[in-house]
Amino acid sequence: MSTVPQESLPEAQNRIITHSGVAITGRTATDSQCRSRPLDLVFIIDSSRSVRPGEFEKVKIFLADMVDTLDVGPDATRVAVVNYASTVKIEFLLKNHLTKDSIKQAINRIEPLAAGTMTGMAIKKAMDEAFIEKSGARPKSKNISKVAIIVTDGRPQDQxxxxxxxxxxxxxxxYAVGVDRADKQSLKLMASNPLEDHVFYVETYGVIEKLTSKFRETLCGMDACAMGHDCEHICVSSGSSFYCKCRKGYILNEDQKTCSLKQVKVEIVQDPCMCEARLAFQRQTQTSLQDLNAKLAAVTRKVEQMENMLGRM
Structure with a gap:
């Protein structure tokens, strides 16, 4: 009997064993620090003739592995699957299965439809019938993100x-996931912006499971503060990192961690040379002199008039 090397405890805890037996290392989605944001998530999967039976099984494994990375529940993430080829079939709605086991059992029962690739029709059916409140989608007031993940290996036969x-x-x-023969331009036409974050491509269905970790990074909300911090007052998670804030009335120190009471400075601004007062005095003096000169000129004219009158007598 061959022996298997014993793994260290942290490595063993961080391994994810997929349904196909492939091991993916990294934090599992069940870690207390990692929780997916609540979603109304609809998978739109291509089961046209070009997708061989064995390949379609790998798509189902990918879906099941994705479900394992999510927080599934009535108030968490809800999942639906739309299957398409020449026709479109909603395999189950957002309201139908609210536990991981139930969803994975429903995924396991999905059968390929074969024939053509009516991707546009599938997107429309998902929009009109899967992403609605009647089917289990949350109302807009709940601010629950609506996400569609399209998996296809061909070129759409419709717009x-x-x-x-x-x-x-x-x-x-x-999100648009292309496999093998998928038309990359069509993937870009379908996906949200920025395209580099919403378009994925793999060469074969055999490696599609590698995308599970990619989507886990995208859909999983890491709480960096829960992993430990040294903020004196408030820790704020920002993606995979964090930053510190202070309570009201305090300011963050240069170390960006500790806080100090905010000092209120009252500054009295004075003019050392009293320039404004001096200018005001000069303007006032100049005005007074102008008034005196005007009065003096008037008195002078009157004196001259009296002298002229006396001279004529």
Whole structure:
């Protein structure tokens, strides 16, 4: 019997064993520091003739592994699956399965539809029938993100640009996953911006499970503060890092960690040379002199007039 090298405890805890037996290292989505943000999540999967039965099984494994990374529940993430080829079939709605086990069992029962690739029709059906409150989507007032993940290996046989734009305009964030022969331009037409964060491509269905960790990084909300911090007052998570803030009335010190009571400085601004007062005095004096000169000129004219009158007598 061959022996398996014993792993250190941290490494063993951080391994994810997928349904196919592939081990992916990293933090599991069940870690207390990692929780996916609540989503209304709809998978739109291509099961056209080009997707061989074995490949379609790998798509289902990918979906099941994705579900394992999420917090699933009535108040957390809800999941639906839309299956398409020449026709479109909603396999189950957001309201139908509210536990991981139930969702994975439903995924396991999905059968391929074969024939064509009507991707635009599938997006429209998801928008009109899956992302609605009647089907289990939360109302807009709840501010729950609506996310669609499209998985395809071909070129759409219908138009996707307009219907994708309409879906995005309605508030649905679209991720496009292309496999093997997938038309990359169509992926870009479907996906939300920025494209570098919403378009993924893998060469074969055999490696599609690698995208699980990519989506975990995108959909999983890391609470960096919960992992430990040295902020004196308030820790604020920002992606995979954090920064410190102070309570009202305090300011953050240069170390960006500790806080000091805010000092209120009262500054009295004085003019050392009293220039404004001096100018005001000069203006007032000049005005007074002008008035005196005017009066003196008037007196002088009167004296001259009297002298002229006396001279004529």
């Amino acid at each position: 996707v640009e307009e219907v994708s734009a309409a879906a995005r305009a309605s508030g649905i964030e679209i």
